[in-house]
Amino acid sequence: MLAAMPDSAPSPLSAGGPALRDGGDACPGTLRLHRADDGALARVRVPGGVLSADRAEALLAAAGRFGDGELHLTSRGNVQLRGLGAECGGGLAELLAGAGLLPSAAHERARNIVASPLAGLDGSPALGERLAELDALVCASAAAASLSGRFLFALDDGRGDVDALGADVTLIADGDAFLLRIGPGDEVFRIPAAEGPRAALRAAEAFLRAARDSGAWRVKDLPDPVRSELVRAVGAAAGPAEHRPRPRTAKAPEPGTHEPGGTVETTPGSGAAPETTPGSTDAPETTPGPGYAPETTPGSTDALPDAHRHANPHGPAHTAAPDHPPPDPPASAAALAVDVPMGRLTPGQWRLLTATARRYGGELRLTPWRGIVVPGPFTGAEAADALGALAAAGLITSPDSPWTGVGACIGRPGCAKSLADVRAEAGAALGPAGRLPVYWSGCERRCGHPHGEWIDVVATPDGHRISYVRGERRDPPATVRDDPAALAAAVAAARARAL
Numbered sequence: 173m174l175a176a177m178p179d180s181a182p183s184p185l186s187a188g189g190p191a192l193r194d195g196g197d198a199c200p201g202t203l204r205l206h207r208a209d210d211g212a213l214a215r216v217r218v219p220g221g222v223l224s225a226d227r228a229e230a231l232l233a234a235a236g237r238f239g240d241g242e243l244h245l246t247s248r249g250n251v252q253l254r255g256l257g258a259e260c261g262g263g264l265a266e267l268l269a270g271a272g273l274l275p276s277a278a279h280e281r282a283r284n285i286v287a288s289p290l291a292g293l294d295g296s297p298a299l300g301e302r303l304a305e306l307d308a309l310v311c312a313s314a315a316a317a318s319l320s321g322r323f324l325f326a327l328d329d330g331r332g333d334v335d336a337l338g339a340d341v342t343l344i345a346d347g348d349a350f351l352l353r354i355g356p357g358d359e360v361f362r363i364p365a366a367e368g369p370r371a372a373l374r375a376a377e378a379f380l381r382a383a384r385d386s387g388a389w390r391v392k393d394l395p396d397p398v399r400s401e402l403v404r405a406v407g408a409a410a411g412p413a414e415h416r417p418r419p420r421t422a423k424a425p426e427p428g429t430h431e432p433g434g435t436v437e438t439t440p441g442s443g444a445a446p447e448t449t450p451g452s453t454d455a456p457e458t459t460p461g462p463g464y465a466p467e468t469t470p471g472s473t474d475a476l477p478d479a480h481r482h483a484n485p486h487g488p489a490h491t492a493a494p495d496h497p498p499p500d501p502p503a504s505a506a507a508l509a510v511d512v513p514m515g516r517l518t519p520g521q522w523r524l525l526t527a528t529a530r531r532y533g534g535e536l537r538l539t540p541w542r543g544i545v546v547p548g549p550f551t552g553a554e555a556a557d558a559l560g561a562l563a564a565a566g567l568i569t570s571p572d573s574p575w576t577g578v579g580a581c582i583g584r585p586g587c588a589k590s591l592a593d594v595r596a597e598a599g600a601a602l603g604p605a606g607r608l609p610v611y612w613s614g615c616e617r618r619c620g621h622p623h624g625e626w627i628d629v630v631a632t633p634d635g636h637r638i639s640y641v642r643g644e645r646r647d648p649p650a651t652v653r654d655d656p657a658a659l660a661a662a663v664a665a666a667r668a669r670a671l
Contacts, residue, residue, distance in 0.1 A: 199321025220287035221249030221538035230271030355391030424541035515542035590614025606667025
């Protein structure tokens with residue numbers, strides 16, 4: 173039987189301060205579930221976000237057999253299944269283990285590893301072998317089984333995308349070496365690339381020893397003297413320190429087609445359900461991809477995330493495609509990238525993504541920004557056709573989509589602690605794509621919030637509180653009372669904030 177989880181501890185961003193080990197590790201997994209108002213929740217760790225087509229199909233089967241059928245992406249590139257029966261027993265674990273998604277029951281919540289989603293695809297260094305090695309080392313370490321579900325490893329290909337996420341242990345590719353970063357500091361230590369995964373594991377084990385007295389879950393939660401001593405001790409074994417400030421902003425792969433040299437081509441005006449008028453019940457026509465069996469009938473709303481089904485009182489949320497012709501497709505493409513509105517995928521969307529992966533590169537890469545990269549190679553025509561089908565299915569294929577950078581927790585009615593249906597509110601407040609991502613939370617816990625630089629919108633008993641966040645710092649908030657038009661305007665202004 174899968175155990176029900178206690179409620180999660182407050183986010184470190186809340187008034188509660190740093191999260192300490194004053195109770196059990198409340199992060200959900202696949203062997204211990206979290207209770208929610210819409211049923212139990214399971215979080216399936218996907219190291220580096222890398223899923224073979226077979227494993228993607230296994231996740232869809234698990235969602236359909238045990239849950240509500242949908243798949244939810246997390247801010248660490250993992251997958252959550254919702255609506256699970258409290259007594260689903262060992263069936264879920266058996267299915268996932270059979271697909272290779274649960275290699276070690278003792279470590280299932282410790283396998284938190286993010287990796288640069290475009291690594292090895294656009295001229296950047298490949299990280300696949302090092303990712304697999306780090307995951308295997310974590311699963312083989314008895315000590316690592318004690319890492320909390322919040323502890324995070326990151327493998328960065330040198331572009332700084334996941335380095336900006338503030339992981340506890342980060343490896344940054346730099347020529348024939350890795351730079352090892354411990355926690356949020358600006359010091360890094362140069363180590364040979366072949367030693368990178370083992371050095372990362374040793375750093376995590378050293379953290380566990382350092383955290384015994386303080387009860388810290390993460391490196392940033394350690395008392396300053398203890399954290400400094402941890403960095404010094406790890407560095408003593410690695411070599412001289414170098415100064416390399418952590419990037420302030422985590423930059424997600426832009427939706428569109430990524431060429432081998434790093435160029436991005438997008439579908440102008442495309443985005444989630446590009447032809448849908450807010451408040452309409454008409455689903456967009458879809459062009460089925462290979463092996464894709466639509467699960468909806470024309471005119472149904474089943475293919476759309478909930479927020480698409482809410483009328484927007486502030487004007488159209490989506491704009492029609494511009495009247496100029498689209499650019500000529502590239503000669504070839506290394507990968508496609510799409511974003512997922514609210515991180516929520518219907519069975520049909522997941523099936524289309526899986527079928528596209530199976531036809532081309534054989535895998536999906538889930539990103540920490542609730543998007544998906546589909547590796548190729550693609551010819552230019554194949555890339556254009558595949559991207560068009562994904563856009564028609566309701567996925568975001570252009571950075572100018574109003575959904576780009578918009579996220580929210582599950583909110584009401586799925587969460588009893590939420591003060592609002594924040595997903596509906598986020599959909600109602602859609603406007604032009606902003607420079608900064610925005611995340612809507614139904615309460616102070618801010619479950620699933622992004623990292624780096626972002627706009628924080630929190631529902632309160634008095635309305636909504638909006639603040640600008642930069643890592644661990646935030647500006648004084650502004651409060652907007654229950655006025656939807658004023659709220660939409662305030663969020664748009666905050667997202668357009670200049671550097």
